[in-house]
Amino acid sequence: MRGSAAERRLLHRLLTPLTIVPTKHAVSFFPANAKVIVFDIYGTLLSSAAGDVGADAASANQFSFREALVDAGFLTQLKKTSYLPEGVLEETVQMVRRQRQAEGVVYPEIDILDIWHRVVERLGFTEFSASMLRLAALSYECRVNPVWPMPGLAEVLSFLSRSDVLVGVLSNAQFYTPLLLEMVLEQPLAKAGFDEELLIWSYQEKRGKPAVELFTEMNRRLEHKGIAPEDVLYVGNDMRKDIYPANRAGWQTVLFAGDTRSLRLWPDDLALSDEHPDMVINALSQLVAILT
DSSP, X not given: OOSOHHHHHHHHHHOOOOOOOOOOOOOBOOOOOOSEEEEOOXXXXXXXXXXXXXXXXXXXXXXXHHHHHHHTTGGGTOOTTOOOOTTHHHHHHHHHHHHHHHTTOSSBOOOHHHHHHHHHHHTTOOOXXXXXXXXXXXXXXXXXXXXXXXXXXXXXXXXXXXXXXXXEEEEOOOTHHHHHHHHHHTSOTTTTTEEEEEEEEHHHHTBOXXXXXXXXXXXXXXXXXXXXXXXXXXXXSBIIIIIHHXXXXXXXXXXXXXXTTTOBOOTTOGGGTTOOOSEEESXXXXXXXXXX
């Protein structure tokens, strides 16, 4: 299992069940041949209170920010009455993204640990460790963007592990994303059936969806396994970040419309006006019918 003992204890304390909010979106699916199924995480495999990850997800929350500093062990340097400037985390995220965009990266992805390092130095903290930064980032994420496995996730992964279909991930993520997934699944990702060569996390690639480079990289990895783009089934909840680039990668696409909080249709985006997924589902269990 990923993460330190302290990180796992923190997750056990902060993770609580979420109830999904069903959508009224029309469902349409049919049997499909696929050698690989690739998943988005937030809003697809994990129900998410904010519908996305980290800095893309939640608005500033001063209470959660202070509690994250406490959870990480900064309490010895921080009095409960100490003033903390509001929005410092979000300001730092935007600053770093603007810098990356100025370097020519259209969809830059931050490294949340780098962000927290900058933030605590800006706040005047001088003595801290990498493990403290990880705990702060993890605590804040769990507080502002609670997650829980989507209904049927364990059953679908069990079905896939008994099939010949490979399972991958292409998702906007931070270091804590695979840790959260393993915690709710109660087992390592490889044991749950994920192919470790087919895990693409945006923070490691320094680009976020819908960056075409992420989908090109997955096609490159699949080519090494002898798998063509048309043999890929991609499942995501966001028309702009998931379906649009996956269609262009040559994949079969499934829009997951299982939770109102995370379904992203972007009806005012003219670039998506003629864009359609191949299928629409509102329950992960429907993937079994598609792949059977």
